[in-house]
Every structure is written in C-alpha cells, then in structure tokens.
Amino acid sequence: DQQVKQNSPSLSVQEGRISILNCDYTNSMFDYFLWYKKYPAEGPTFLISISSIKDKNEDGRFTVFLNKSAKHLSLHIVPSQPGDSAVYFCAASANTNAGKSTFGDGTTLTVKP
C-alpha cells in the first residue's frame, strides 16, 4: 500500500502560468513533508519543505500548502518557467526525520514557452 501518492503522472502548463502539483498521504505519523525536483541523470534536488505545525511555506516562486485533515499537500509554482520542466517528487517523513522519507512516484512537469 503506497503511503504517499502523486496521482498525476504528468502536467503541462504554459510559461508564466501557475503550476500546481498535488500529493496525498495516508500515514498520520508523517510530520515533515518535502518537495524535490529531479532532472535526468541527476539526484533529486531539495526545493521546499513544510512541517505539520504549519499550513503554508513560501520560498520565492514556490509555495507549499498542507491540509492535514485531508492528508493532502500541494506545490504551487508561480510564474512557471521552462527551466522548471523536470520530475517533481513529494516526500513525507515521521519524527521530522527527512533521512527516512517515503516518496511518491513523481509528476513530470512540462512548461511550454
């Protein structure tokens, strides 16, 4: 049973518009959530995180929203740029231990010029 799910395998948006990537989780013990971006032939790159005591965290063009009651989080990218095209992974961990994260299967984002 997958504890972290990214139900959209792919997403295509126009440059300058908003990209919204979604993630659902089932384990109530998860208290720390992270988003990573991955280019081919590279390891995942950390983007932004949020702890369960918050419902929003912003860093430049990236904002993560957490809805604990729905066990749902989303990553908003505004405005989207062609360089944002990559695979985005959602990860969740318990005991604020990012080193023992459970990952979703990723969403491939394509930003068209």
Add this chain to the structure above:
Amino acid sequence: DAGVTQSPTHLIKTRGQHVTLRCSPISGHKSVSWYQQVLGQGPQFIFQYYEKEERGRGNFPDRFSARQFPNYSSELNVNALLLGDSALYLCASSLAWTGLYEQYFGPGTRLTVT
C-alpha cells in the same frame, strides 16, 4: 563546497555477484541515507546511518547491508545480486537524523545486473 558524491557512476554486474557502492556526505553532515530508485518510481528508503549507528532500515532483504565510517562516509553492500536489483542507488546526507533538516542527494550510482 562539494555536494554529496557517489562512486562509481555506473556499474554492470552479473547475477550472484556482490557489489559495494560508496558515498561521501556534505562536509559537516553526520546522517547518511540510502535509497533505491527503480525506473518510473520514486526513491525507496533502504538504510539510514547517523554517527555510525543504523537509525532505520527499509523493507529490503538481508542481502542489503551498509555501514558508516568515522569520517561519516558510507558504503552500501548488496550480496547475491538479482536482476531486480538493477536500479539507481541514491545516497543522501543531512546534518542530523531528526529536527527539520533537509536531505541532499548525490547523483546516484546506476547498477545494471545481467
């Protein structure tokens, strides 16, 4: 500053053989984790080590083992390789094993078992 480094980059082994993968964390990072990523899926947690002690183990068979050295580098060992072990093996490091610290990944080792 150097990021997480892994060696080798690519590796081809035959079924039944043994493999050792190596990882050097970011300077100052004491926690090292290993993940396996199969094509089309997200990384799957294998091990976490902190201060040379195992802090977590994922759902992998005993053929998989790891250790961390006094300089915080780490190696992952896989015995009796199976075709299904073919994957990208990722190492990640963080400052500590708990406390809202991010983890940073290396480029991975691509293992192919034939």
